[in-house]
Amino acid sequence: MIRDARVLDPEFVPRDIVHRDAEVNALSNALDPITEGEHGKTTFLFGPSGTGKTCIARYTVEQLREAVIDITTQYINCWQNYSRFRVLYEILSAIGRTVDIHRQSTPADLLLERIQNHDGSPYVIVLDEVDQLEDKDVLYDLYMTRGISIVMIANREEDLFAQLDERLVSRLHASRRIRFERYGMDDLVAILQARVDRGLTPDAIDDEDLRFIADAAAGDARIAIATLREAARTADRDGLTHIPSETVREALPNARETLQQKSLDRLKPHQRTLYEIIEECGEIDPGELYGQYQERTSSPKSKRTIRKYLQKLAAYDLIVAEGEKRGRTYRLSGSVER
Template sequence: MITDARVLRTGFVPREVEHRDAEVTHLTEILAPLTNGEPADTTLLLGPSGVGKTCLAKYTAEQLRQEVLDVEYQYVNCWQNFSEFRTIYRILEGLGKTVDIHRQSTPRDELFERLRQYDGSPCVVILDEVDQLEDKRLLYHLHELSHFSMLLIANRERDLFATAGERLTSRLTGSERVRFDRYSAGELISILNARAKWGLEEGVISDSQLETIADAAGGDARVALSILRTAARQAQRQNLTEITDEVVEAAIPEARVERHEKDLETLTHHQRTLYQIIEEHEAISPSDLYEKYEQRVDDPKTNRTVRNYLSKMDQYDVIEAAGTSRDRTYRSVSESFEHIE
């Protein structure tokens, strides 16, 4: 039933990006100076999760690399690589400049120096979840290096600037911006149909089933693809010749659980500690949460950084924030999954 599992993964970059023509055109125009050997402006790609920001950034950078032989691009997810060292290391690793770097002992300044000395092809650096960088001064330094052009991906601009210094904020304020809205149900159906065409046998899923998946996803392509993948996997395990309505209905909550577990795996030590505390309480206020957090970790982050963590976790439905800033409480979302075995 599944002919190409890669196509059903959320990280897959298709040959054509569906329903983002205006955004592709805008970003292509921003990166156009690279075709003449000049750096491109730093660009912010902004919008909620599951709207195609990462896919479009990779797609456009790859199209540019096919057009201009001497242009590179490097992708780093700053949620997993949240420290300055790890982010720089990933960039240098992609450029083949880490052969003699020891991850435990190489000074940070030496990594910076390697970035400064890089004299290869112009490079587009895609920093995903960039608001999760612990020390955003890295962005200031990269901004100064003419060989590197930055695409910075975040859900909300204010989260990126919340922990940025005044110097960096003044630099990023003038950046280009590409904004993304949620997909409509019709657009999600079109995206799902294209993935099904390339990843599944012909005719195994109906238009009405794709519509059901799109409606359940609420404009989030990550969720929609997770449901499609789960449904196809379950049908294949049951040796069915097609995906049934029952399989689709069962896949919707199962995909949500799988998505939730994968998001939990991405949490840093500090974020996981916050999550565990929230799970232990029916609801907890920010002040009580921070107090308990301080007691559990040896090197607590600032209150401001913790608020940034919680905002990000709420955006990805890892936790649920309720109320205004004055009476806000945090709750676990895991209770909604308890009925699913």
């Protein structure tokens, strides 16, 4: 039944993008000056999870690589690479300049110096989850480096700009903003159908079941594709040539759990501590949460940083924030409660 398992992965970037033409065109226009030997426009993609931001960024940059011979590109997930050193190291690794770098002792400024001394050929850097950076000064480093064009991705514009100093805000103020809205049901059906056509044998799933998946995903392409993948794997494992409707419906909660586990695995230590406190308490207010967090952490982050972490946990459906200000409480999302 499964002809190409790669296309059933929510992180797979297809050769042809279904929908998002306006967003692709906007990002392409921002980067188009690179084809004429000029500097691309700093661009910021923002919108809810599962709306195609990462896919569109990687697709558009790959299209640019096909048009420009002498270009370097690097995708960096700032959730994993959240320090200035890690970001600069990943950038250097793409140009083969990290062979003598020692992660424990090499100063970050040395990495920056090497990047600044590269040959000046175009270098496009995609910073996904950019609001997760611990040290935002690296954005200033990159903005001021000759030949580098930056594409930033985050869920909410304010989550990034509220954390920047005036020096950075003034420079990034003119960046191109591209907003991504949640997919409509017909959009998700078309996206799923494109994956079915390439990844599965003909007539492997009914149209009604694709519409069920699209409806249940509520605008989130990650959930839709993960559900299709889970259903196809189950049916294939059972030796079937067609995915039963019952299998599709059973796949939905398993797909959600898989995606949420991936998010849990990516949590930083401080985020993990917050999650564990909420999990233990069932429901907790911000004051008590921060108090318990301080008790468990040797070097606690500020309340402002903790609010940012909690917003990220909520964005990935790991927790739910209810109420406002003093009446606010946090609990695990119903889909991850155990």
